[in-house]
Amino acid sequence: MSEMGATPYPPGELEREARAADTRRRWLLSLPALVIIIFAAAGPLLVMVVYSFLTPGDYGNVKWQFSLEGWTNTIVQRDIFDDTLIWADAHLSIFWRSLSLSLITTLLTLIFGVPTAWFIATQPPGKREFWLFLVTVPFWTNLLVRTIAIQELIRSEGVINLVLLKLGIIDAPLQMMFTDFAIGFGMTYVYLPLMVLPVYAAVDKLDFRLVEAAHDLYASRWTAFRRVILPLIKPGIIAGSILVFIPCLGAYVTPRVLGGGKNLMFGNLIELQFGQGRNWPLGAALSLMLMVAVMVALIWYVRVTSREQADGR
Amino acid sequence: MDATTNTQDSTTDAIAVEVDHVSKIFRGEQEVRALDDVSVGIRKNEFFTLLGPSGCGKTTLLRLIAGFEPPTMGAIRLGGRDISRLPPNQRPVNTVFQNYALFPHMSVAQNIAFGLEMLGKPKAEVQKTVDEMLRLVRMEELKNRRTGEISGGQQQRVALARALAPHPEVLLLDEPLSALDLKLRKDMQIELKRLQSETGITFIFVTHDQEEALTMSDRIAVMSAGKILQVGPPRDIYERPAERFVANFIGESNFLDATLAGGKATLAAGGTFDVHVPEGVRDGKVSVLVRPEHATVHAGEAGEREIAGTVENVVYSGEATVVHLRLATGEAMKARLSNAPQGGEAAPETGSAAAVTIAPGAVTVLRD
Ligand SMILES: Nc1ncnc2c1ncn2[C@@H]1O[C@H](COP(=O)(O)OP(=O)(O)OP(=O)(O)O)[C@@H](O)[C@H]1O
Numbered sequence: 001m002s003e004m005g006a007t008p009y010p011p012g013e014l015e016r017e018a019r020a021a022d023t024r025r026r027w028l029l030s031l032p033a034l035v036i037i038i039f040a041a042a043g044p045l046l047v048m049v050v051y052s053f054l055t056p057g058d059y060g061n062v063k064w065q066f067s068l069e070g071w072t073n074t075i076v077q078r079d080i081f082d083d084t085l086i087w088a089d090a091h092l093s094i095f096w097r098s099l100s101l102s103l104i105t106t107l108l109t110l111i112f113g114v115p116t117a118w119f120i121a122t123q124p125p126g127k128r129e130f131w132l133f134l135v136t137v138p139f140w141t142n143l144l145v146r147t148i149a150i151q152e153l154i155r156s157e158g159v160i161n162l163v164l165l166k167l168g169i170i171d172a173p174l175q176m177m178f179t180d181f182a183i184g185f186g187m188t189y190v191y192l193p194l195m196v197l198p199v200y201a202a203v204d205k206l207d208f209r210l211v212e213a214a215h216d217l218y219a220s221r222w223t224a225f226r227r228v229i230l231p232l233i234k235p236g237i238i239a240g241s242i243l244v245f246i247p248c249l250g251a252y253v254t255p256r257v258l259g260g261g262k263n264l265m266f267g268n269l270i271e272l273q274f275g276q277g278r279n280w281p282l283g284a285a286l287s288l289m290l291m292v293a294v295m296v297a298l299i300w301y302v303r304v305t306s307r308e309q310a311d312g313r
Numbered sequence: 314m315d316a317t318t319n320t321q322d323s324t325t326d327a328i329a330v331e332v333d334h335v336s337k338i339f340r341g342e343q344e345v346r347a348l349d350d351v352s353v354g355i356r357k358n359e360f361f362t363l364l365g366p367s368g369c370g371k372t373t374l375l376r377l378i379a380g381f382e383p384p385t386m387g388a389i390r391l392g393g394r395d396i397s398r399l400p401p402n403q404r405p406v407n408t409v410f411q412n413y414a415l416f417p418h419m420s421v422a423q424n425i426a427f428g429l430e431m432l433g434k435p436k437a438e439v440q441k442t443v444d445e446m447l448r449l450v451r452m453e454e455l456k457n458r459r460t461g462e463i464s465g466g467q468q469q470r471v472a473l474a475r476a477l478a479p480h481p482e483v484l485l486l487d488e489p490l491s492a493l494d495l496k497l498r499k500d501m502q503i504e505l506k507r508l509q510s511e512t513g514i515t516f517i518f519v520t521h522d523q524e525e526a527l528t529m530s531d532r533i534a535v536m537s538a539g540k541i542l543q544v545g546p547p548r549d550i551y552e553r554p555a556e557r558f559v560a561n562f563i564g565e566s567n568f569l570d571a572t573l574a575g576g577k578a579t580l581a582a583g584g585t586f587d588v589h590v591p592e593g594v595r596d597g598k599v600s601v602l603v604r605p606e607h608a609t610v611h612a613g614e615a616g617e618r619e620i621a622g623t624v625e626n627v628v629y630s631g632e633a634t635v636v637h638l639r640l641a642t643g644e645a646m647k648a649r650l651s652n653a654p655q656g657g658e659a660a661p662e663t664g665s666a667a668a669v670t671i672a673p674g675a676v677t678v679l680r681d
C-alpha cells in the first residue's frame with residue numbers, strides 16, 4: 001500500500017484548477033450578453049438618470065444645467081399663472097389608472113389564459129402545436145394593426161354594436177371606444193399569449209399522476225386543483241403575470257389608439273413630456289419612477305412567493 | 314408462508330372486492346384489450362397478489378378498482394356495493410402508485426396528512442395519525458424533508474404511509490418494491506406483511522416477481538394477456554399450476570409428454586404416476602409438469618421406476634446444483650440437487666449416463 005498523500009498533487013489543487021477553468025469558460029460565454037446589457041440597457045438608463053437632473057431646453061432636448069425640477073415636477077407643479085406650487089394630481093391619477101388597469105388586465109389574462117393553457121396542454125401531443133400556433137398568430141402582425149382591428153370591433157359603428165343593435169338587445173350604440181374598458185379589453189387581447197405560453201409550459205410539465213393521487217386521497221376536483229395543481233403550475237403563473245403586468249404598466253400604443261387623448265396611461269404621459277410637453281427631465285424622472293415601482297413590485301412578489309414555496313404551500 | 318390458511322378455501326370469508334366480468338378496451342390507433350372478461354373475488358383482510366408479465370393488465374385492473382378509469386364492460390363491487398359510478402375520491406380505496414406519485418411541493422408529513430385533511434378530520438386527529446404512520450414506516454426523523462430530498466426506499470415508505478393513513482378498506486399496491494435494491498426489498502417485504510397484519514386492511518398487491526408473490530401472498534392471481542389464468546394460494550399455484558403458462562412463469566419447470574388414463578399418467582420416458590387432474594382435461598395425450606427440485610439424479614444405469622438419460626450440463630449455483638439431462642425420448646429435463654456439505658455425494662459427470670427418480674406426487678397434469 002502506498003502512503004496516503006504521496007500523490008503528485010497537493011490536496012485540493014485539481015479541484016481548484018477545474019473550478020478556475022470553469023469560471024473562465026463561463027465569463028467567456030457570457031461576454032456577448034454582457035456587452036449587449038452594458039450598451040443597450042445600462043447605457044440608455046444612465047442617460048436617463050443624467051437627463052432627469054438637467055433643465056428642459058426651449059425646443060425639447062436639455063440644457064446642461066443642474067436642476068431638481070424634473071423630479072419635483074413629478075409630484076408638484078408650478079402654476080402657470082401665479083407660480084404657486086400645486087399637487088400634480090394629474091400624474092397621480094394617471095399612475096393610479098395605469099396600475100389598476102394593469103392589475104385588471106393581468107387578472108383577466110389569468111382568468112382567460114389559464115384554462116386556455118390547460119386546454120392546450122391536455123390535447124393529444126399532435127394537436128398541441130396547432131393550438132399553440134393559433135395562440136401566437138397575433139404576434140405575426142404589427143401591434144398597431146391589431147389595435148386598430150380591435151377599434152373596428154368596438155367602435156360605435158363597429159361589429160359588436162351592429163350585432164347587438166340587429167339583435168335588438170340595445171337601442172343605441174354602446175360607447176366603448178375611448179374608455180378604460182377599451183384599454184383593458186385591448187391590452188387583455190394583446191398580452192394574452194404572454195400568459196398562455198408560460199402557463200402552458202408549466203401545465204405541460206405537470207405530472208398528471210399527482211392529480212390522480214390527490215383524487216385517490218379523497219380530494220374533490222376543486223381541492224385537487226387548489227392544493228396540488230395550482231402550487232405546481234405556480235411558477236408558470238408567476239412568470240405569465242410578470243410578463244403581462246410589466247408591459248401593461250408602460251403600455252403606449254394600445255391606450256393611445258383605444259383610449260384616445262383623454263385616458264392617458266403612464267407610457268403616454270412619458271411620451272408627452274418628450275413630445276409636445278418638451279420637458280425631457282420630467283419625462284426621464286417619470287420613466288425612472290416607473291422602473292423603480294416595477295422593480296419594487298417584482299422583488300416583493302418574488303420574495304412572497306419564494307417564502308410560500310419554502311413553507312410548502 | 315402459512316400452509317394452513319393458504320390451502321383453506323373457505324367460502325364463508327366476506328368478499329371485500331368483487332370484480333365481475335370486467336373488460337377494458339383502449340381504443341387508440343389500434344384496439345388494446347387490456348382486460349378480457351376478468352372475474353375475481355378478493356376477501357377481507359387478504360394479501361392478494363396479481364402476478365403476471367409486463368403489459369398483462371395488472372395496472373389497468375388496479376386503476377379500474379381505484380376508479381381512475383371506467384370498465385368497458387362489467388362491474389366492480391366493494392363490500393357488496395356497486396361502486397362502478399363512484400369517482401376515485403369517493404371510494405374507500407387508496408393506492409400506492411408504481412412511481413409513488415408523492416406531492417413534490419409538500420413535506421413528508423404533509424404528504425401523509427393529505428388524505429386525512431381531505432376527509433375533514435380534526436387537526437389533532439390528523440396530527441396523531443400522521444405521527445403514528447411516521448412511526449409505523451420508521452420515518453419520524455425525516456418528516457419535515459421535501460419528498461425530493463429522500464431516497465427511493467424512503468419515498469416508497471412515505472407513499473405507503475400516505476395511502477395507509479386514511480385507513481382505507483382496500484389498499485392497492487402497484488409494484489411498490491420494484492425500484493428498490495435486493496436488500497431493501499427483502500426488508501420491505503417483511504415490513505409490508507407486518508403492516509398488513511397490524512392494520513387488517515385488504516391488500517391488492519401487484520408484482521411481476523414470482524418469488525415476491527410466493528412469499529407474501531395469501532392468494533395469487535396469475536395473469537396473462539388481460540386474463541386471469543389461475544387463482545389460488547401460493548402452494549397450489551406452485552405445485553398444481555393448471556396451465557403451462559402458469560407453471561412456466563412461476564419457478565423452474567420440466568414439461569414432459571405423457572398419456573393420461575384413469576387418474577394415472579404414464580410418461581413417454583417411462584414410469585406411471587398418480588396425478589391430480591385439473592378440470593376439463595380428458596384421458597389421452599397430455600403435457601405434465603415436474604419441478605426440477607422434485608427429481609433426483611444419480612450416475613449409472615436406470616433401475617426400476619427410474620428414467621434413463623444422459624448428462625448434458627452441470628451448473629453449480631451455491632445452495633444447489635442443476636443437472637441438465639437428455640432423456641431417451643429426446644426430451645430435455647432438469648434436476649435440482651441441493652448441495653451437501655463438502656465431501657458429500659458429487660453430482661454426475663457431464664456426458665455420463667444417469668438415472669432420474671421422480672418423487673411420488675410430483676407429476677402435475679397441465680390443461681394444455
Ligand atoms: N391509456 C392507455 N391507452 C392505451 N393502451 C393502454 C393504456 N393503458 C394501458 N394500455 C395497454 O394495456 C395493456 C395493459 O397495460 P397495464 O399497464 O395494465 O400492464 P401491466 O400489467 O401493469 O404492465 P407492467 O408490469 O409493465 O406495469 C398494455 O398492452 C398497455 O399497452
Ligand SMILES: [Mg+2]
Nearest residue numbers: 371372411487
Ligand atoms: Mg403496471
